[in-house]
Amino acid sequence: MSFLTPLGALAALAVLLPLGVALHGRARVALVARRLGLEPPRRWSLEPRTTAAAAAVALLGLAAAQPALTDEALVRTRTDVAALFVFDTSRSMAASLTPSSPTRLARAIAAAVGLRAAIPEVPAGVATFTDRVLPDLLPVPGTTGFDGVVQRAVRIEDPPPSSPAARATNYGNLGEIASGDYFGPAVRRRVIVLLTDGESNPFDPSMIAGVLGVRDGYRFLAIRFWNQSEAVFDAGGRPNPAYHPDSTGRLLLAELAGSLGGRSFGGGEVQAAASYLRRVVGRGPTGSTRYVLDQQPLAPYVALLALVLLLLGTVPQSLLRPGFRSVWASRR
Numbered sequence: 001m002s003f004l005t006p007l008g009a010l011a012a013l014a015v016l017l018p019l020g021v022a023l024h025g026r027a028r029v030a031l032v033a034r035r036l037g038l039e040p041p042r043r044w045s046l047e048p049r050t051t052a053a054a055a056a057v058a059l060l061g062l063a064a065a066q067p068a069l070t071d072e073a074l075v076r077t078r079t080d081v082a083a084l085f086v087f088d089t090s091r092s093m094a095a096s097l098t099p100s101s102p103t104r105l106a107r108a109i110a111a112a113v114g115l116r117a118a119i120p121e122v123p124a125g126v127a128t129f130t131d132r133v134l135p136d137l138l139p140v141p142g143t144t145g146f147d148g149v150v151q152r153a154v155r156i157e158d159p160p161p162s163s164p165a166a167r168a169t170n171y172g173n174l175g176e177i178a179s180g181d182y183f184g185p186a187v188r189r190r191v192i193v194l195l196t197d198g199e200s201n202p203f204d205p206s207m208i209a210g211v212l213g214v215r216d217g218y219r220f221l222a223i224r225f226w227n228q229s230e231a232v233f234d235a236g237g238r239p240n241p242a243y244h245p246d247s248t249g250r251l252l253l254a255e256l257a258g259s260l261g262g263r264s265f266g267g268g269e270v271q272a273a274a275s276y277l278r279r280v281v282g283r284g285p286t287g288s289t290r291y292v293l294d295q296q297p298l299a300p301y302v303a304l305l306a307l308v309l310l311l312l313g314t315v316p317q318s319l320l321r322p323g324f325r326s327v328w329a330s331r332r
Helices: 006-035 047-065 105-116 144-152 172-180 205-209 250-258 270-281 299-313 322-331
Strands: 067-078 081-088 124-129 132-141 191-198 218-224 262-264 286-297
Touching: 006 270, 047 262, 047 299, 081 105, 081 132, 081 144, 081 172, 081 270, 081 322, 105 270, 105 299, 124 144, 124 172, 124 286, 132 144, 172 191, 172 205, 191 250, 191 270, 205 250, 218 250, 218 270, 250 262
Parallel strands: 081 124, 081 191, 191 218, 218 262
Antiparallel strands: 067 286, 124 132
């Protein structure tokens, strides 16, 4: 059992309000009874409706703390290195050989899952890229969260480029990674894995090298998913006549990788890329990190129980008296 927002439990202090009102009312009733010479009610006796209201408020406070059944594991993770997988999600990444063939992006996702598995002790994150770099997952240990994000959240032009253009991709904007807080201050080796088709607007490699260079702790690896015969198909299976494959992407990526002291690979060289990735991350210190495998939130159920108690609190007091229940039963 864990609480996602433990400070939310402070809301349970609101239970003191109905309790205070009830106790104050009881004290006044006792005072009046003594003055009239009647037997006062038993001390600390609360009406069922008041009790239900107080319990409902307490449960709402518990729900605000967001209790959850958490399945955790202690994993060994590298503390000196992290990887960021950057997916090109521009429109050209939707190209494929046929309308039913895997797209470039689908092949990139499959390759990323395999590359992530090749460095299981290295924290890894996910970002998407067209004309700007946007985070999807900051580097985390374990592969479960990474695989879930790349397989469910990485989509073509999601989000879309900031401005419409025939070709949105611009590798020059990869420099935004340096100022994006993707890596913690303790990470000395920052590995960038770019998965793209190589089709980019003109850019200045030296400018990127100025912020993502080896001296700054960055390492670079690019994989190009591209085929001359591929086309971008619409929903009806017709190729988009506005798209034309650009064969210069291989040279662009090679130039980019060279300026960053890294390497570029083709889509059919994923195993070679994995070997290179393992060499890049190398060996280093590890630490133990508690990793969440699964989490089942309980807050909705607690809140539902609180709602039931609140509804019970609206039942007229006369309906809850034993005498009324016996009379109602005899009439039946």
